[in-house]
Amino acid sequence: MNYPEDYSSEINELDLDEYKERNYIMDLENKILRAELKNKDISRENSQLKKENEILKRELDKLRIPPLIMGTVIDKISSRKVVVKSSTGPNFLVNISQFVDPEEIVPGERVCLNQQTLAVVEVLSKEKDYRAMAMEIEEKPNITFDEIGGLSTQIRDIKEVVELPLKKPELFEKIGIVPPKGILLYGPPGTGKTLLAKAVAYETNASFIRVVGSELVKKFIGEGAKLVRDVFKLAKEKSPCIIFIDEIDAVASKRTESLTGGDREVQRTLMQLLAEMDGFDSRGDVKIIAATNRPDILDSAILRPGRFDRIIEIANPNEDGRIEILKIHTSKMNLKNVNLRDVAKLTEGMVGADLKAVCTEAGMFAIREDREYIKLRDFEEAIEKIKSKTTPKEEIKPQVSLMYG
Known part of the structure; x- marks a missing residue:
């Protein structure tokens, strides 16, 4: 059969398109087949790696099962x-x-x-003693130097030792002197030693670690010394930082020839404290403040310059000092015909804690009589009540020379 020439060319074009389409489909099928084979290889390799991983985990567990x-x-x-x-x-x-x-x-x-x-x-992770970390005060006491009366000279000395080296260290470098390392506050109970330390914590932007001396005395050998190390280590990590040791005489009393285990452990703790106080840089950002009611029983090694460079007496306030303290405690009280100088004269020998108690008791006497103001008679009765409760306070006379700072 003879076809027209144009019709024959059309058939050839159709065959060519069909041929190309079949080739394209075959290429796709080959690619799919290769992808499936590659996927099977990857799956087998993945399965093998999982098995190897499990074997390694079991080997690692075997290594860790015995005590390390x-x-x-x-x-x-x-x-x-x-x-x-x-x-x-x-x-x-x-x-x-x-x-x-x-x-x-x-x-x-x-x-x-x-x-x-x-x-x-x-x-292993870094070694930390959480007992030491618990001593850090996160919320600083809301006590300022303005709320402490009768101790202006002592406040000045504390600022020179604590605040200036932290805030203006370049001054000491220009003058060419080494700032004092630490402060020892000593005096009768209730004179404001702990209050001063709280004010320092509030006035400076430094971290504050409060330690009671008895907390450093531990039962087992080496525990107290380790706690001292951890406290100073924490202070360096938190620098600038202030360490306040209250009642330091509990751990720093004079060393004796006693052979009891408890006394030996206290002496080990003291030796570690002495080593740590010598160990940190005096121009560093760690300062130490300690307080005691019994400076006469402290070991001479801790009193030497280089450890406590400034030793400050917090004595009973004089009349002017008592007036300042009374003004602070009565600033929010409703007084009527009360001359604080007359009250101060009646409180001879009282310390700051006693004066605060007198103000509180005077207010209680006014409340008892259903009055909205406080009279001088309330203070007189309060003074008599406080005096009847307190025993005479003997002036502490240290046996060592303390006033070199």
Whole structure:
């Protein structure tokens, strides 16, 4: 059969298009087949890696199941070898396990060692004593120097030792002197020693760690010394920082030849405290304030310059001092015909804590009679009541020379 020439060319074009389409489909089918084969290979490889991972995990668990030996890294020899001092005593050159990142290993780091191979299998977190961390005061006491009366000279001395080195250290460098390291406040109970420390915490932008001397005395050997180390370590981390040790005589009394275990432990704690006070830089951002009612029983080593460079007496206030204290405590009280100088004369020998109690009792006498104001008679009765409760306070006379600061 003969077709027209134009019709024949049309058939050839259709065959060519069909041929191209079939080739395109075959290419796609081949690509799909190759992708499926590649996916199967990847799945097999993934399954194999999962099995290997499980095997490695089991091996790691086997390494960690026995009790691990604690050690401290002394030196790093190479990326996978370190010198470690074990808790058992001797030093060892050991390998770092493949499960541990060698970048985490630095001298001084605490690590865990496998019992059999002594390989480093784990890096421990930084050692912290949460008893020391609990001593840090997060919310500073709302006490200012303006709320403390009769201690203007003592406040000036404290500012010179604590505030100036923290706020203007360049002044000491220009003058060429080393600022005092610490302050010891001593005097009868209730004169304002702790109150001064609270005011320092409020007036400076430094962290504040408050320690009571008896808290440093522990039952077991080495615990007190460790707590002292941790307190000073925490202070350096939180610098600028002020450490306030209240009732320091509980841990810093004179050393004796006593052979009892308790006394020996107190002496170990004291020696650690002395070492720490010598250890930090006097121009650093750590300052120490201590308070005591019994300076006469303190060990002479802690009183020497270089540890407590300024020793300040907080004595009973004189008449003018008592007037200042009374003004502070009566600033919000409703007084009627009350001359505070007359009240101050009646409170001879009283300390700040007594004067605060007198003001409170005077207000209670007014409330008892259903009055809205306080009279001089209320103060007189309050003074008699407070005096009847308190025993005569003997003036403390230290046996050592204290006033060199």
